[in-house]
Amino acid sequence: MESGLAELDLSLPFWEDYRPALQRLTGPGFPTADALSALLPAGLRSHGGRPVRFVPASSIPDVSYESHIFSTGQVSTRAENWHDLFNALVWSRFPRLKTAMNALHVTDQDGSRTSGRGRIRDALTLLDESGAIVVSTDRDSLDCVAHHDWGAVYTSGFSPAPGANKSRQLSIFLCGHALLEKFLRPYKSITAQVLLVAVDEAGSSSPREQLLDRLDHALADALMAGRLFKSPADLAPLPLMGIPGWWPPGDQDEAFYGDKDVFRPLGDRARPAPVFSLPL
Numbered sequence: 001m002e003s004g005l006a007e008l009d010l011s012l013p014f015w016e017d018y019r020p021a022l023q024r025l026t027g028p029g030f031p032t033a034d035a036l037s038a039l040l041p042a043g044l045r046s047h048g049g050r051p052v053r054f055v056p057a058s059s060i061p062d063v064s065y066e067s068h069i070f071s072t073g074q075v076s077t078r079a080e081n082w083h084d085l086f087n088a089l090v091w092s093r094f095p096r097l098k099t100a101m102n103a104l105h106v107t108d109q110d111g112s113r114t115s116g117r118g119r120i121r122d123a124l125t126l127l128d129e130s131g132a133i134v135v136s137t138d139r140d141s142l143d144c145v146a147h148h149d150w151g152a153v154y155t156s157g158f159s160p161a162p163g164a165n166k167s168r169q170l171s172i173f174l175c176g177h178a179l180l181e182k183f184l185r186p187y188k189s190i191t192a193q194v195l196l197v198a199v200d201e202a203g204s205s206s207p208r209e210q211l212l213d214r215l216d217h218a219l220a221d222a223l224m225a226g227r228l229f230k231s232p233a234d235l236a237p238l239p240l241m242g243i244p245g246w247w248p249p250g251d252q253d254e255a256f257y258g259d260k261d262v263f264r265p266l267g268d269r270a271r272p273a274p275v276f277s278l279p280l
Helices: 013-025 033-037 065-072 082-093 095-111 119-130 139-146 150-157 177-182 208-224
Strands: 053-056 074-077 131-136 171-174 191-198 236-239 275-277
Touching (some): 013 082, 082 095, 082 177, 095 208, 131 139, 131 236, 139 150, 139 191, 139 236, 139 275, 171 191
Parallel strands (some): 053 074, 191 275
Antiparallel strands (some): 191 236
């Protein structure tokens, strides 16, 4: 059977960080667990000390998903499943962040005195499924995202006008695998839950590939040290189709941005998401 990967328009900007892996996987048949494991960096281990690899879900008994990854390194992966394919792609781009998130899931679960999920696990799940990281050297630009100042975000944030100060530019890195799955059939209201990260000039001036690798290390370290988000409220919503060039039909005009059902103002009683500082 054909996997359907060959039909993806990889020229679209939201595939940028996953384009090389998707190109490697293009071919007859849906990628196997072994093919996905080949995308992982050599030597990657869970915080439980086991080599991380993708394993067919049919070969794994009914176990706790996160605990099983932590103790065995085995990531349950359903056959011919887009959701699990995109999960594997995120593992390949943010391997250290994913192992840190897994460790915190297990730690919080083991240490919880209640049967319910805590706020940190809710935030981890939100980032894992629908998350993105927005990075800039300019805190004011990041604050614009936090305060839903969409005019400033989309006109001078992601795509500076000619002659604008490029140091204010925002960079986005997608890390939510359910979010990536939505791009199979893009729609206007696709919204990421973003972690806002201020970095220094030295770190941000690196080529994107190096910046992504440094970001992966820094986020994992900060997360394990308890210096990042504590609850879902620490993530900011960002309508992704407002980013210039991201809406496939292309009509990002005044009427497009005037849609308050998509580009919602910050509520009167809502707290803007915080901006976190990371050394890269």
